[in-house]
Amino acid sequence: MSGGATSTKIVVAGGFGVGKTTLVRSVSEIPPLTTEAVMTEASLGVDDTSAVPAKTSTTVAMDFGRISLAPDLVLYLFGTPGQGRFWFMWDDLVRGAVGAVVLVDTRRLADSFPALDYFEGSGLPFVVAVNQFDDAPVYSAEAVRDSLAVPDHIPVLLCDVRQRSSTVEVLTALVVHALAEEPAAAPEMV
Amino acid sequence: MPGTTSGSSSHSSNSSNSSGGSGSRTGAGAGPLQGGPVRGRRSDTVRPGQGRSSRVRPYAITRGRTRFGRVLLVETLVSALNRPADPADRSLPELTAICDVCRGQMRSIAEISALLRIPLGVVKVLVSDLADQGRIRVHGADSVDGAELDGGDEVPGASKRDLLERVLGGLRKL
Numbered sequence: 001m002s003g004g005a006t007s008t009k010i011v012v013a014g015g016f017g018v019g020k021t022t023l024v025r026s027v028s029e030i031p032p033l034t035t036e037a038v039m040t041e042a043s044l045g046v047d048d049t050s051a052v053p054a055k056t057s058t059t060v061a062m063d064f065g066r067i068s069l070a071p072d073l074v075l076y077l078f079g080t081p082g083q084g085r086f087w088f089m090w091d092d093l094v095r096g097a098v099g100a101v102v103l104v105d106t107r108r109l110a111d112s113f114p115a116l117d118y119f120e121g122s123g124l125p126f127v128v129a130v131n132q133f134d135d136a137p138v139y140s141a142e143a144v145r146d147s148l149a150v151p152d153h154i155p156v157l158l159c160d161v162r163q164r165s166s167t168v169e170v171l172t173a174l175v176v177h178a179l180a181e182e183p184a185a186a187p188e189m190v
Numbered sequence: 191m192p193g194t195t196s197g198s199s200s201h202s203s204n205s206s207n208s209s210g211g212s213g214s215r216t217g218a219g220a221g222p223l224q225g226g227p228v229r230g231r232r233s234d235t236v237r238p239g240q241g242r243s244s245r246v247r248p249y250a251i252t253r254g255r256t257r258f259g260r261v262l263l264v265e266t267l268v269s270a271l272n273r274p275a276d277p278a279d280r281s282l283p284e285l286t287a288i289c290d291v292c293r294g295q296m297r298s299i300a301e302i303s304a305l306l307r308i309p310l311g312v313v314k315v316l317v318s319d320l321a322d323q324g325r326i327r328v329h330g331a332d333s334v335d336g337a338e339l340d341g342g343d344e345v346p347g348a349s350k351r352d353l354l355e356r357v358l359g360g361l362r363k364l
Contacts, residue, residue, distance in 0.1 A: 004267070004269075004296070004327070004329035004330055005267050005296055005329045005330070006329070006330055006353065006356075007265040007266065007267045007298060007329070008265060008353060008357060009263075009264065009265040027364070033300070033301060033304035033305070034304055035264070035300045035303040035304040035309075035310055036303065036307070036309050036310065037309055037310045037311060062300075064264075064300050064304075066298075066301075067360075067364070069356070069357060069359075069360025069361065069363075069364075070356065070360055073356055073357070073360060074265070074267065074296075074298070075357060075360065075361075076264070076265040076298060076300065078264065078265075078300070093264060095263055096263045096265070098353075098354065098357055164364075168361060168364050171361055172358065172361045172362060175354055175357050175358040175361060176358065178354055179351065179354045179355070179358065182350055182351055182354060184351075
């Protein structure tokens with residue numbers, strides 16, 4: 001592979017309807033696109049269908065957007081399927097990611113559990129962003145942290161992903177966190 | 191048969207708590223937020239074989255290949271090079287279509303998939319073929335997860351930090 005441009009990505013995870021696509025749309029320079037991945041039911045690993053290979057297939061859709069951060073640097077934002085049963089897809093998706101945003105709706109906290117569990121185990125830096133819905137009760141970031149048992153070093157932010165500035169704030173917090181997690185460059189040998 | 195999208199089928203064996211050491215959270219639902227379902231429980235279920243017949247058979251157009259020589263991530267950028275098609279591949283209009291959408295501009299694997307409505311895993315295989323034929327250039331998909339790229343060459347921590355710094359700088363200018 002040779003130079004040219006560099007691309008990287010941030011993964012946005014969370015339950016259905018939590019605002020993943022809204023987040024992507026608020027900062028993307030293109031209208032969010034949808035891509036599909038096709039997998040066989042055998043890939044889902046629920047039943048042993050090895051005796052009946054590729055009996056059926058399932059399509060999973062992901063929305064994504066693009067931000068050109070520099071002429072030679074493109075950041076993609078991927079909204080991932082929220083269900084835990086697609087974890088194996090996330091393995092493929094999160095490779096090379098800067099980190100992940102786990103989007104939370106306080107009315108449906110449990111919807112964020114699969115994503116939280118996944119990213120805690122993945123080693124990928126992530127932040128928890130509480131999307132403030134107009135009709136949802138307001139909780140402090142710390143209350144949400146306690147409820148979700150998010151470790152202290154993981155940032156928890158309140159946000160409104162309809163607002164571009166709020167989304168940028170979340171993404172910025174993630175990258176700052178990722179930098180903090182990244183071990184400092186080894187000192188030069190003298 | 192492996193899924194086209196996943197090179198890591200070992201993870202597909204699924205478990206409701208694959209993250210391992212997150213034991214402290216279970217039972218944490220009793221916080222100030224009402225409802226309080228216990229994290230770790232999955233409500234979704236999969237019912238294979240329930241009426242969802244296969245819409246496409248992507249393996250047909252990739253001739254059954256799901257392995258590719260290059261690591262192509264969803265965000266990997268490619269652009270078309272001016273080189274005539276291999277006559278042997280005239281039977282695959284998808285190859286030409288891919289070249290067309292990334293002629294004169296860089297497109298990511300995901301964009302190609304979305305624009306041409308071809309599943310991600312299939313795009314990866316076809317782009318890999320095009321790259322092998324010299325019809326497409328794969329741009330340096332500098333990855334934070336450098337170890338996964340280019341057959342395991344470690345990206346030094348410094349360049350990882352460098353990429354993160356550049357992303358941060360770019361975000362702050364938005």
